[in-house]
Amino acid sequence: MLFRVPRRFSYSSVFVGLVIGCCFYSFFSQPSSSKLFAQSNDEEKLVVIDTFTDDDFNNETGADGFIVPNIIHFIRFEKFQLNFVDYVVLKAAMRNHRPDKFYYHTNIKNVTFEGKYWEWVKNEKDLWSRIEVKYLEAPTEIFGQKLSKGWRFFHGSDIGRIRVLMQYGGIYLDNDCFVIHSLDKYRKFECVINWDERQFLGTQTVIAHKNSRFIALWLESYKDNYHADKWYYNAGERPTTEILVKQPHLIHRVKGDFGAGTGVSMNLYTNPKFDWRPLDVIHLLMNHRSYLDKRYNLTPVFDENNIRTYEYPFGDMVRDLLDIHPATTPSSNGP
Incomplete structure (x- = not known):
């Protein structure tokens, strides 16, 4: 698009003005403190896959490159302060895997990073720069079915991890999962989950593309079948017996290496x-x-x-x- 320069301005003054304007735009367009931190500089490009079919994708061999974003997700309903083990878990994931970002999903609207262990995190600039907070409403129901009062936040976290992975993709970790080795080798699969022999799946570590077929079916499995009185029915038993036993190819099955037992x-x-x-x-x-x-x-x-x-x-x-x-x-x- 062409534009005409007014005669009273020189081209040099216009150039200077554009530079200054860009600087002001860059400054004022930066995320506010409520949005927290900028993106990490070492994010990699992913192999783009929009849909998965039995004919086009094999969860045994996986893709030629990474298809799952290098984001680690934690869910923290009601409590955001870190204890010592929370810090250890975060530190282990950073040292042994090095994600581009850590997303902390919480229902606390005005998050404050208070306490000794958050101060430790702040002192590690590389770690601190990768942390972002995302607001996540704690569910009270699923498909019109009220969640258990006593287990609301536990069952809500089961639902929350599914929704988070469907929105972003990435690596979900329970708040007490210690990463020992890099998880990059699993990021070329549609969905990766621990499913030991003669056991239900383990939901403590889930690695998935946001369009994973299993993740979508897992959420659908709650329809008209949420059991508020059973701790692990909807999180582990039903998706194993109703989905994975019939369609094991929907996931890359890990046996034991996620230490879920x-x-x-x-x-x-x-x-x-x-x-x-x-x-x-x-x-x-x-x-x-x-x-x-x-x-x-x-x-x-x-x-x-x-x-x-x-x-x-x-x-x-x-x-x-x-x-x-x-x-x-x-x-x-x-x-």
């Missing part, structure tokens, strides 16, 4: 010889302590002090991650 996780707190290193992820079971082995409950709250001398494998994991040693003097400014 309770019997696997309990080794972190009861078996000094347990080797966790071959796993890609392990569920720490931090939210299930009330009914677990009494030996686990001997240390009810982990922190940067007692982790230095914790004798079971979880102590080794955290000390390796944070580069701390039992004899090191604790610091209030960070590990």
Whole structure:
């Protein structure tokens, strides 16, 4: 498009004006503090796939490149402050996988990053720059069916992770999932989920393209069939028996490497010889302590002090991650 320069302006003055104008536009068009942080500089281009069919896509071999965005999603309903294990989980995902972004999905409208462990995160500029907060309404119903009052936020999180993955795609992690190795090898598949032999699927780690067929069917499976009185029916039992048993090709099946089994996780707190290193992820079971082995409950709250001398494998994991040693003097400014 051509435009005429008024005679009273020189071309040089117009050029200067355009530069200044662009600077002002750039400044004022930056996200406000409520939108939080800018995008990471090291995002990669994805292989674009809009639809998946049995004829065109194989979840055994996957795509030639990444099709799942390198975003890690956490859901935090009602509580946004971090505890020590939350910080450890975030740090492990950053160090061992390095996502482009961490999306924290919460129903808290005015988020504040308060507390010692958020301060630790802020002190790590590369980590802090990757964190964004997304508002996510905590569901009260699903397809017109009221959620359980007692389990509302737990069942709501089950639904929330499906909706988040359908909106963005990426890697969903429970707040107590410790990433041990990079998950990039799974990002070339339509949907990846832990499904052990003779077990229901494990929802603690889910990696999916936003147009995943299984994810869409999983949400649909709630229609006229939500069981408010059953803890894991809609999250694990029904999608396994009604979808995956009949159509296992809809996912890339992981057996064991996401550490979803309770019997696997309990080794972190009861078996000094347990080797966790071959796993890609392990569920720490931090939210299930009330009914677990009494030996686990001997240390009810982990922190940067007692982790230095914790004798079971979880102590080794955290000390390796944070580069701390039992004899090191604790610091209030960070590990």
